[in-house]
Amino acid sequence: MTTTMTFPEPEVEALRGGPRLRWGVIGPGEIANDFTTTLHAHSDQRVVAVGSRSPERAAAFAARHGVPAAHGSYEALVADPTVDVVYIASPHPQHLEHALLAVAAGKHVLVEKPMTTSAADTRALAAAARAAGVLAMEAMWTRYLPGTTVLARLLADGVLGDVRLATVDVGWPHRPDPADRMFDPVAGGGALLDAGVYGHWFARFATGAPVTSSTTGTVSDRGVDLQSVTVSTATGSAQAVVSTSMTAWTPGLAVVAGSRATVRYTDHFVFPASFALHHGADAHVWEERSGLRGRAGLVWQAAALARYVSDGRTESPVHSLDDAIGVAAALDAARAALDGGAGRPDGASPSVPERDTSTP
Template identity: 45%
Template sequence: MLPASLPEPVLFRPGQGEPVLRWGILGTGWIAGEFAHAVQAHTAQKVAAVGSRSDERARQFAGQHGIDRAHGTEDALIEDPGVDVVYVASPPGEHLAQGLRAIAAGKHVLMEKPLATSAADARTLVAAARAAGVFLMEAMWSRYQPQALVIGELLRDGVLGDIRTVHADLGQAVAPDPHGRLFRPDLGGGALLDMGIYPIQLDSMVRGTPRSFVTSGGLTSTGVDAHAILLADHGTGEPSVLTTSLQTRTPAAALIAGSEARIEIATPFHVPGGFRLAPNDYLAETITWTDPTGITFFGGLSWEATALARYVGEGRQESPLHTHDETVSILATIDEARRQIGAR
C-alpha cells in the first residue's frame, strides 16, 4: 500500500547557514558556462574567477558571466588567493593532474564527473585530499536534485519492499569525430565514462556495488566504447539492466522495481523533473511527484554547489550522499565494463 503522502526531504536550498565560498572555474567549455549560470542564478555562492589555457577565452568567459577575474593559465586560477574552491570543468583525462594541483594549493575541489578516468586515479585524488584536509567531491549533480532526495527517503522507508531490479539507460547519437573529446582515449572518451556513469550511479545508489556483472558492447574506430549494456547481479532479485551509447539516442528512462511497488523516473532521468510511484497492482492508483522548485535542466547544477558549501561549513571532507568509497566503486565498475569489451 502506498503512503498517504510523500516525504519532504531537506533540500539544498541556499541561505540555510552554508558559508559563501569563492569559486574558481577551471575550463571555459559548455558545462562550465552552464555551471556558472546555475550558481549565479540559484545559489548564494560567489563565482570569483575563471581560468583557461587561453587568456582570450578566459576573458571572454568572464565577460559573458560577469566574473571579476580571468586567468590565462590553469596555475594562476589554482593559486588565486581569492578562490576557496575550484570547479574542474575540463575533459576527464586532465582531472587527475589538475585535481592534484588544486588540492596541493589547499583548495576544495568539485570535480566534474567522472572524478577520474579510472578507480586507481580516483583513489590517488581521494588520498591527496584526505592528507591535505580539503573537501573533494565528484560533481554527480543527480544525487543532489530534489527528486533524488525524495526517492532516497522512499527507499529508506521501505515503500518499494525488497528491491528486485533497476533499469536505466542514457544514450545520445553523437556524430563520429576522431578528434572530439568523446572519441579520444587520452581525454577519457567513451560512452561509459560520459553517459553510462549515470545509470551505473543510480543502480549504486539503490542497490550498492554489484556482486558481479557482464557487459556487452562495441567500440568506435578510435577504440573507446561506443555502446554498452551491463547486467549487474546484486545477489537478490533480478540483475539490473544499465545501458549507454554514443550511437543511439535512447529514452533516458529509469525504473526502480520492488516487491511492493515501483518508481518510474521522468525522462531524462538524470535531470530535475519528477517520478511516478506505483504499486504492483496494475489497476491501483499511483502517485506522481513533480519538482516544485522551478529549477529545471542545467539549473539543477546549482544543488551540488550549495551542497558542497553546506558540507564544507559542517567540516566534512566528503559528501555523505556520494562518498569517496562509492565514487571509487562506481569507477571500478566502469573499469571492469570497459575491460570486458576491450575499450581503450
C-alpha cells in the same frame, strides 16, 4: 488508477540564505558555462575566478559571467587567495592533474564526473584530499536533485520493500567525427565515461555495489565504446541493467522495482524530474516543482558542498569518495569487458574494426 500519497520532503540545501563559498573554475567550457550561469541565477554561490591555459578564453568567460578574476594558468587560479573551492570542468583525462593541483594548494574541489578515468586514479585523488584535509566531491549532480533525495528516502524507509531490479538508460547520439573528443580514446572518449557514468551511478544508488557484472556492446575502429549494456548483481541478489549509447537517443526513464512498490521516472532521471510510485493498480505521482530544468539543476550540488564545508566535512555524506571509487571501478570493468583497450587506465587503444563483443 492515480491516487495521492504524502511523499517525504526533498532533503536539499537551501539555494539562498545558507553558507556561501567563493568558487574558482578550471576549464571554461560548456559545462562550466552552465554551472556558473545557474549558480549566479539561482543561488548565493559566486564564481570569483576562472583559469585556463588560454588567457583569452579565461577573459572571455569572466566577461560573460561577471567574474572578477581571469587567470592564464591553472597554477595562478589555485593560488588565488579569494578562491575557497575549485570546480574542475576540464576534459576527464585532466581531472586528476587539475584536482591534485587544487588540493595541494589547500582548496576544496568539486570534480566533474567521472571524477577520473579509472578507479586507481580516483583512489589517488581521494587519498590526496584526505591527507590534505580538504573536501573533495564528485560532481554527481543528479544525486543532489530534489526528486533523487525523495527517492533516497523512500528506499531508506523501505517503502519499495526489498529492491529486486533497477533499469536505467542514458543515450545521446553523436555524429561520427574524428575531431570530436567523444571518438578519441586518448581524450577519454566513449559513451561510458560521458553518459554511462550516470547509469552506473544510478544502479549503485538503487541496488547497492555490484558483486558481479557482465557487459556486452559495440566498439569503434579506434577502440572507443559506442554502446553497451551491463547487467550486474549486488549483495542480496538485486540486479541492475544499465544501457548506454552515443549512437542513439534514449529517454532516460529509470525504474526501481521492489517487492512492495516500483518507482518509474516520467522525465529523464539525469535532470530535475518527476516520477510515479506504483503499488498494484495505484500510482502516486511525485512532481518536480522547483521550476529548474535541465542543467539549471547543477546548482543543488554546489549548495550542498557549501554546507558540507561549513559543517567541517571532507566528503559528501550522500556520495562519498568510496562511492566515486566504486562507480569508477564499475566503469573500468565495463570498458575492459568491451576489449580493444577501451578500459585501459592510460587510454591507449589499438586500432580494431567495429564489432560487437560479449564478455561474461
